[in-house]
Amino acid sequence: GDSVTQMEGPVTLSEEAFLTINCTYTATGYPSLFWYVQYPGEGLQLLLKATKADDKGSNKGFEATYRKETTSFHLEKGSVQVSDSAVYFCALTRSGYNKLIFGAGTRLAVHP
Amino acid sequence: GAGVSQTPSNKVTEKGKYVELRCDPISGHTALYWYRQSLGQGPEFLIYFQGTGAADDSGLPNDRFFAVRPEGSVSTLKIQRTERGDSAVYLCASSLTKIGAGGNYEQYFGPGTRLTVT
Numbered sequence: 001g002d003s004v005t006q007m008e009g010p011v012t013l014s015e016e017a018f019l020t021i022n023c024t025y026t027a028t029g030y031p032s033l034f035w036y037v038q039y040p041g042e043g044l045q046l047l048l049k050a051t052k053a054d055d056k057g058s059n060k061g062f063e064a065t066y067r068k069e070t071t072s073f074h075l076e077k078g079s080v081q082v083s084d085s086a087v088y089f090c091a092l093t094r095s096g097y098n099k100l101i102f103g104a105g106t107r108l109a110v111h112p
Numbered sequence: 113g114a115g116v117s118q119t120p121s122n123k124v125t126e127k128g129k130y131v132e133l134r135c136d137p138i139s140g141h142t143a144l145y146w147y148r149q150s151l152g153q154g155p156e157f158l159i160y161f162q163g164t165g166a167a168d169d170s171g172l173p174n175d176r177f178f179a180v181r182p183e184g185s186v187s188t189l190k191i192q193r194t195e196r197g198d199s200a201v202y203l204c205a206s207s208l209t210k211i212g213a214g215g216n217y218e219q220y221f222g223p224g225t226r227l228t229v230t
Contacts, residue, residue, distance in 0.1 A: 004154075036221075043116070044155070044203065044221040089154050098143060098207075099168060100219060102154030 002027040006090045006103035013080055013110050021075040021106045023064075023090035031092040033057075033066050033073040034100070038087045047075075047088070080110045114138070116222035118204050124228045125194055133189040133225045137206030144187050145219060146179055147203040155203050161187060194229045201226050 007022040025031065035047040035057070048057030053068035062077045073090060090103040117136040125131050137144050143162055147155035157171040161181045172178075176194075181187040191198055205219040 043223045044205075046218050049218075091154070097168075098160050098162075098217075099145065099157040099171070100147075100155070101157070104152070104154050 002031070002092065002094060002101050004090050004092055004101055004103035006088075006106050009087075009105070009107040011106060011108045013108070015082055015110055015112050016079045017110075019075070019077040019080045019084075019108070021088055021090075021108070023073045023075065023103060025071050025073065025090075025092050027071075027092055027094055027101075029095055030068075031094050033064070034091040034093075035062070035064055035073070035075050036089040036091060036102075038089065038105075040086070044089070080108070082110045082112055084108060085110045116204055116206055116220055118202075118222040118225050120225060121223065122226045122228075124230060126230055127194060127196060129194055131191050131194055131227065133191075133202050133227070135187045135189070135204030135206075135222060137185065137187070137204070138220055139185075141206035141208055141220075142184070143207045143219075144181060145205040145207075146187070146189050147205065149201045149203055149224070151200075158189070158202075191227075194227075196229045199227055199229045 003026045005024050032051045034049045036044045037047045048059040050057040050066035056065045064073050064075045087105045087107045089105045091100045119134045145160050146158040149155040159179050160168040164184045176192045179189045201224040203224045204222045207217050207219045
């Protein structure tokens, strides 16, 4: 079945460091890919998405590129801030299906 | 505008009891989803409504779980004979998508209901 695997956390970084959170997926067809973020005490929010191969999603300085050849959708940010501390979830939907399939989440802690 | 709301925010119940969890979607959103998030895990799909009907209930773990959306807006997730393994955060999401539209949409999530079964 369809699945999403993301790197285990927690990831601890100093402010202004470079961030990569790895995400790989298994799915038939051509899924759409998402990164959701959950800030402390808040609900899940969509961070960015990509709907076809080679698309790059971007938002708030975060980027992720849909790589079909490696079935990956790694999240990157060039310079993290303390306010980026949160749990990040990679997710997919298959075309024609409406349910999201999530990875286990990666907790990011950024220190000043 | 108002986002997705869920009540209660926390629910503690004894093993074997019946519970109802409520979700108020964003006004005008035709699609509504329930997910369950266990500690340290990502959300897992339970059920999807398009309007009043359950279009996909493949994620409901067993027949103790049931959900309704009688008027196509508010939804209630019902759990009978609760077990300790049901303890989790139950998330509701809504979107504007129509069935078969594919992945080009956004699901807006509520804050969740934390259910604890003692």
